[in-house]
Amino acid sequence: MIKEILTKADEKMNKTIDVLKKDLASMKAGRATPAMLDKITAEYYGAETPLNQLANISVPEPRTLLIQPWDKNSLSDIERAILKSDLGLNPSSDGSVIRLIIPELTEETRKKLVKDVKKTGEQSKVAIRSIRRECNDKLKNLKKESDISEDEIKKSEDDIQSKTNKFVKEIDDIITKKEKDILSI
Known part of the structure; x- marks a missing residue:
């Protein structure tokens, strides 16, 4: 016992x-890591879904995150979720991918x-x-x-x-x- x-x-x-x-x-520490987005969920067909289940998240450069949604229709929902999050990052989209630039601390x-x-x-x-x-x-x-x-x-x-x-x-x-x-x- x-x-x-x-x-x-x-x-x-x-x-x-x-x-x-x-x-x-998941804390924003000046370097881009996909884990920064772990707590963010976006609405996808009526259900709150974690970003890593909606898109491929990669780090092409040390201070850039690239979010490539599997369903292009979810792009605006993902952008909205990032804007609503407490990360304070502005997503920029070209219609097929979202880029997040992590500012210098x-x-x-x-x-x-x-x-x-x-x-x-x-x-x-x-x-x-x-x-x-x-x-x-x-x-x-x-x-x-x-x-x-x-x-x-x-x-x-x-x-x-x-x-x-x-x-x-x-x-x-x-x-x-x-x-x-x-x-x-």
């Missing part, structure tokens, strides 16, 4: 790291972006700590309900704390790397 609780906590913490990496990849934009990165990292740390707290609560309930020794509970709490420390350090490393990327562009 204890092993199951610890395994579930480990899975949740790994998912938190995956979400953090996805969130950071100003010093002010870099600082704001670094602040957003730190905020996202802090939210991930809070999620990791919340998973730890949830796990510790389950362990305490387990102790009340069954005849598990105090030593086993203490060892398990130590295990979850060391996992928490490991994941928090991993988040710090990811955030530091992203900050360096943003400041060195």
Whole structure:
């Protein structure tokens, strides 16, 4: 039972790291990446559909995204979705493809972006700590309900704390790397 609780906590913490990496990849950091458009959906025949399911997204140049819709009729819907998004990019269309030019980052934009990165990292740390707290609560309930020794509970709490420390350090490393990327562009 204890092993199951610890395994579930480990899975949740790994998912938190995956979400953090996805969130950071979708941030506009001066370089064009298809992941920037991952959160954008466009209306396609009445259903909100992710852009990567509506078009081929490529990076022909370091600061340019090329969006080539599979259905030319969805071109205007895709443009509208990009304009409504929080990316702040202006799509330019030639009737068959959409080009997105990623502007150079100003010093002010870099600082704001670094602040957003730190905020996202802090939210991930809070999620990791919340998973730890949830796990510790389950362990305490387990102790009340069954005849598990105090030593086993203490060892398990130590295990979850060391996992928490490991994941928090991993988040710090990811955030530091992203900050360096943003400041060195």
